[in-house]
Amino acid sequence: MNFKILKNQSLCALAISLALHAGSACAKDFSEDQFSSQPLGHGVYELAYDAGQNAVYAASAPSFDKDKTAGEMFLLSADSLKVDKRIATQRRPFAVSLDEANHILWLGNALDGSLTLLDTRTNKEVKTLQLADDENKAHVREVVLDKKHQRLYVSGIGSEGKGVLWVVDTKNQTLAHTLKGMDPVGFAVNESGDKVYAVTGKGELVTLDGKTSQVTSRVKVDPSEPKHYFLNIALNTTKGVGFIADTNTADVLVVQLDSGKLVHRVPTPNSIAAVYNPARNEVYVTHRNARQISVIDANTYSLKHTIKTAAMPNSMVLSPDSKTLFVSVKQDEKATQADYVLKLDLTQF
Numbered sequence: 001m002n003f004k005i006l007k008n009q010s011l012c013a014l015a016i017s018l019a020l021h022a023g024s025a026c027a028k029d030f031s032e033d034q035f036s037s038q039p040l041g042h043g044v045y046e047l048a049y050d051a052g053q054n055a056v057y058a059a060s061a062p063s064f065d066k067d068k069t070a071g072e073m074f075l076l077s078a079d080s081l082k083v084d085k086r087i088a089t090q091r092r093p094f095a096v097s098l099d100e101a102n103h104i105l106w107l108g109n110a111l112d113g114s115l116t117l118l119d120t121r122t123n124k125e126v127k128t129l130q131l132a133d134d135e136n137k138a139h140v141r142e143v144v145l146d147k148k149h150q151r152l153y154v155s156g157i158g159s160e161g162k163g164v165l166w167v168v169d170t171k172n173q174t175l176a177h178t179l180k181g182m183d184p185v186g187f188a189v190n191e192s193g194d195k196v197y198a199v200t201g202k203g204e205l206v207t208l209d210g211k212t213s214q215v216t217s218r219v220k221v222d223p224s225e226p227k228h229y230f231l232n233i234a235l236n237t238t239k240g241v242g243f244i245a246d247t248n249t250a251d252v253l254v255v256q257l258d259s260g261k262l263v264h265r266v267p268t269p270n271s272i273a274a275v276y277n278p279a280r281n282e283v284y285v286t287h288r289n290a291r292q293i294s295v296i297d298a299n300t301y302s303l304k305h306t307i308k309t310a311a312m313p314n315s316m317v318l319s320p321d322s323k324t325l326f327v328s329v330k331q332d333e334k335a336t337q338a339d340y341v342l343k344l345d346l347t348q349f
Contacts, residue, residue, distance in 0.1 A: 028349075030307045036343040037329075038081035040074050044328050044339035047317040048098040048105060050120060054078045056317065056326050057105060058341055061092035064111070073107070073118065078319065078326075081343055087123045091116055097145040097152060099170060106152055106170075108140040113156065115143065117173065127173055131166045132156065136178065138164050142232075144187040146196060149210050151176065153196060155184040165198065167213045177213050182206060186232035186245075190257075193237060197257060199244055203228030205260040219260030225249060234274035234283055236298050243283045243296070245271035252285055252294070254301055264301045268294050273315050279322035280346060286313035286327065293327060295349060305349050309342065311335070323347055 043061040050057060058074040071092035075085035093116065095108030104126075107116040113132020116125055131154060132138050138156030145152050152168040163183035169176040184198040184206065194210035203225065207217045221244065222228060229248040236243070241263065244253040247270055254264035269290035276283050276298060283296040293313050295305040314328045325344040331337050 027303045028305050032309045032342055036081055037340045039338035039340040041338050045094045046096045046315040047326050047328055048096040049317045051320045057096055059093040059096050061094055089116055095143045097143045099145055106143050108143040110139045113140055136164050142186050144189055146189045148191040153187045188233045188235045190235055190237050197233055199230035199233045201229045205255055221255050221260055222262050232273045234276040236276050243274045245274045245285055266296055266301050275316045275318055277318055277322050284316055284325055288312040
């Protein structure tokens with residue numbers, strides 16, 4: 001080994017050792033051009049992976065016009081990203097959560113304050129569950145499934161902080177609870193620990209009992225910063241921490257799940273979504289405004305890689321084998337190009 005290579009490796013090792021205090025100097029930039037993608041059209045939002053079909057569902061709400069209320073679900077081959085099916089929906093889907101065992105795809109209809117249940121065997125709508133009413137005029141944002149306790153957690157975004165949490169009984173397909181005054185935005189479920197974690201537009205981490213769906217704690221993560229608006233959280237339950245994506249402020253926040261204590265800030269632009277990959281001990285974060293995706297080392301909290309995108313990365317879903325990350329990428333409202341799904345081969349990192 002020559003001296004130059006040895007010197008470079010030594011510098012890289014030093015950078016890793018200092019990663020808790022600064023971004024890693026070994027972080028490498030990638031371009032989306034190095035990976036596969038599939039254009040779909042306008043209004044692509046959340047994704048779900050169906051292992052039984054080896055396919056990815058992509059929700060599409062093509063228009064915000066009041067007279068164009070129909071939506072669409074794309075079914076993509078996970079291998080090729082080829083569009084295998086286009087499924088028309090009566091309402092516009094934004095959020096998705098798949099109950100694979102029961103062959104039900106739960107679709108969050110943001111503008112209608114409702115859920116659509118789609119049978120993945122027939123690709124037919126089987127039910128519409130109206131959640132918003134004259135009293136709770138909230139818009140559905142996120143839908144997260146707790147398979148163990150047969151519940152679906154749904155965030156209802158309301159004006160002036162009047163958001164609600166809807167808890168749906170997935171076995172009976174009925175609304176079980178409505179929790180007011182929470183202002184929930186995103187969720188993550190720890191089924192084995194019987195916990196549900198919600199983040200709010202007020203910069204809070206809310207913990208719920210997975211058995212009862214009742215709030216057990218509510219903590220301001222970073223009280224010194226009033227501009228926080230948390231969107232999503234990814235869990236590393238083994239280490240007992242969560243990674244919070246914030247749309248208003250820079251940095252991914254690392255918090256202790258049992259106390260809500262802020263333990264680290266990963267230097268990044270403001271962010272949208274976060275996904276934890278236990279097999280690789282990595283966290284993936286989308287940054288819409290910066291047009292990039294971060295790969296974060298979940299052990300050292302250092303930035304490992306950045307993937308530059310031509311448009312705005314939004315939602316993500318991880319393949320069951322943890323080797324592939326699928327990302328929905330949105331165009332600017334004035335752009336003529338289509339929104340698309342990006343397939344990242346994580347083994348290239």
